[in-house]
Amino acid sequence: MDRRQRKSREAIFKAFEELLKKRDFAHITVGEIIEKADVGRATFYAHFETKEFLLKELCGELFCHIFDAEENEHNHRHIFECKGEEPVFLHLFKHIRNNDNNLLSLLSSSNNEIFLGYFKENLIKLCESQLDLLKGRSAEKLPEDFKINHIASVFVEVLKWWIDTGLKESPETITEYFYMAL
């Protein structure tokens, strides 16, 4: 890809992320984005059809980097590789509190619902391999798709509570809360 294209694209993404931390998505204008990114109006529309497509692509990159990296080549370390023995949900809580990929900033903004929605979508794929978490609980006999959805839902809701109450607990403690709530 042309270096100019890459530069413009990156500048737009970066400006957009900055704005998303501080303002509702609905109230962000293309004018603000291109001013902060310092690119021309026509350039923006050469890259993205609309504001909505920009958001979609941002989320795609964001969660692709976090969740889909496990299918990559061996030279690329992703979120689930770093400490193979730790429970995957503890990993997630740790990386989030670390603000990796700027995720915490976005989940803490007024746009949290948007990003939590994308987050849950990707989480569901992961939860299909975690059904044994419900072994021995009253929930064990529920329909499979209900259980998958339930695990992902509880994770997202615990995460939301954790962020809303100011990240007071350690990742280890909040992981325990998560298991207890399941």
Added chain:
Amino acid sequence: MDRRQRKSREAIFKAFEELLKKRDFAHITVGEIIEKADVGRATFYAHFETKEFLLKELCGELFCHIFDAEENEHNHRHIFECKGEEPVFLHLFKHIRNNDNNLLSLLSSSNNEIFLGYFKENLIKLCESQLDLLKGRSAEKLPEDFKINHIASVFVEVLKWWIDTGLKESPETITEYFYMAL
């Protein structure tokens, strides 16, 4: 209140609800609302500052009728009074499937996240009196505000799943699912 005012207000609410069933809130225009409601543009703005205020007032009326009626006088039967012995959550599931107050239509539309958000807000007040649902479970030792939030969250997520999968279960069954998932 002037009869004219009441008529206009009702017409606007009704038109707005119809549109909300079929279209994203963000893409509904004031022009569409007043055309469907058959009122003048100035009239709309005499009643509501913006589209957003209209939505807020609609939700206020909607959930006030459902949740806050228990503080009313005795001659008004609300959602929690009709069958005093039934569990309150079963009541809720029943009334929702009944499409009382048009709630199911709104929760099934593309605007479901908006209404589920308001729904959860109101549900939390109710859940403060339902903490004994977690007695004897692993979740019993969690912080109180966590538990309240958890019960409301699971209810909303179960409700969402129920609607998304086409209301295939009876209210009784889905209530059991809810208790098993807690």
Added chain:
DNA sequence: ATAATATCGAACAGCAAGTTCGGTAACAAA
């Protein structure tokens, strides 16, 4: 009957979205 007021309808300014186009600068390949 009278005074108050809600409505209408049409026009208006303001703003943001998305398009167009000619000129300029950066790029990649020979």
Added chain:
DNA sequence: TTTGTTACCGAACTTGCTGTTCGATATTAT
């Protein structure tokens, strides 16, 4: 280095929606 291509700029433009204004009309309450 030269040449053809491509991305960018910037400014002007159309379009569509928002929210306001105002005089005229019809409805309401007293």
